[in-house]
Amino acid sequence: MMDTNTIAQNTNSAVLELSGICKSFNINEPNEIEILHGIGLRLEAGQFCSVIGPSGSGKSTLLNIVGLLERPTHGSLKICGQETVSLSDKGLTHLRAHKIGFVFQYHYLLSAFSAIENVMMPMFADAGFVSEAMKERAADLLASVGLTPWLDYPATHLSGGQQQRVAVARALAMKPALILADEPTGNLDSKSADSVFELLQTVCSEQGTTVLFVTHNPLLSAKCEKTIEVIDGNIK
């Protein structure tokens, strides 16, 4: 398995490769429905790609499949060159932990923990025990999103914009090759939305992390290097 940094440095390697991805629900039942119809997509390291499309077009399903939270019915999905379709649940969990970072529309921070503890969470879960290196990395990440004064604040005591920035820092904790952002600015005011978007752009350009960014905001999608539009389960 290739190291994430190696991939980031090699801008020619594909971080994400989808070909012929189909997704059906209620298979073999009278109400069987196909949501995605043979999607193909290739994203290189350091690319920032927005996904637009009307509600119900299949954007979230596509993101769930790319995020290894759902399995496609057909097709091939490679993350950093590794085919994922045949992987076990354990293999998918491991790959998700090490290669993919999630930012959702709602921050979903763990309310029982502070900002720094939330950022440390993926590293802590992976290593099993807390280490000084983890604390330093979490503090650095929170500093990079401008939250140094709020390190030890309970997650619930932060504003919506701050919470979403903590969620971005958490998504970056494991140095993922791919960040999946599902309308991360949807619940924020315009100032906070711009701030989160710029943050993701900075991560993409400075760290070579590939970002797949679902949005309904045409202004934000216009700022992206690449835009795909999902309509009725197909990419236009």
Added chain:
Amino acid sequence: MTLLAWLPFEWVVAFKFLKEGKIQTSFIVVGISIGVAVIVFMSALLTGMQANFVNRVLTGQAHIQLLVHKEFARPLFTQPGVLEVPTLQIPLQRFKSIDQWPGVVNDLKQMLEVKVVSPAITGSALITRGNASRSVSVIGMIPELYFQIIPLPEKIIHGQALINSESILIGIELANDMGVGIGDKLRMSTANGAVNTLKVTGIFDLGNKGANTRNAFVAFRSAQSMFGLIGGASVIDLTLHDVYAAEIIAQKLEQRTGLQVDSWIKTNEQFFTAVKAQTTANTAIRMFVGLSVGFGIASVLVVTVVQRSREIGILRAMGITRGQILRIFLLQGSILGLTGALLGSGIGGAALMLWQKFQRNADGTVMFDLSFDTRLLTQTLILATLTGLLAALAPAMRASRLDPVVAIRG
């Protein structure tokens, strides 16, 4: 996380989740504590009561007593089912010695289970002083042996436990009835016409009015001559290393010696029936308390899983395995069980101390000693933790099987 920094991931998350749901956690811990306190209190009370009774019984009675079988008339049949004579007369019970008793005593001494063997003579006699008379049960014994079975010197309240051919030990009630004190003389006569004058050297209190009125202790040889059993012994008293093995050993001895053998368990059968009933009731109470504790923990955790389904989903998206989620919830169940058990043991212990302080005999003495058994405490802690673990199994499996997409979507 500073305080929990040395703990593994699952432990930290489990503690944090429990801490965050303070009210839920507090209520269920209090519920478990009350259940555990009831178990601890009842068990200690029952154990104390049983131990006290056993102690009381065994300080006034041998573990096993060997006696001569009672005489009975054998029916004579002319043919199967037809009696030779229409009525059978129950024979009078003659006072007689155990055949070859020194050999039996030596044989019993060889047994590893046996602690002390004491031959004795027991019979009825009439005690008179002036116009007053009382019938008593006389026990003629060898003090060096018998006192190892019944610690009579500990019960002496006046005089001393001195036994010789001219002395007698009597109970406080009998002494009052006869109006005698230490040094006074009593006249003892038996059914076979033997009369002896004995000096009161000790007055005892066995803690039982009947026993204090009825019993009198004399020297073995005095009893032999009084009851016309020169060189004989009518009973052999035994103590054992394991008091609860008395009945099994008694049955063994009955086969081995051919004598009538009574164990203290057999002679106190009613007590053991009561103990059995109490133990059954206690076990049932324990079981129902355990079930209610288990269901309490399970219901709280089921609610927690529902409340935290989004957090579980996001943890799964972050790469946390199903096994880790399972362990987080199992740990929560175990922590609840253990914490409740610790608190409950404390409450149970305090209740026992209060009980001992306020529940007293009429004379102000302690009703009976209650010991806070460490084995019971350990068992309770382990059982409560296991109950918590088992109760958490279903909610934990449900949490671990949550589909992250569905969980995040809510």
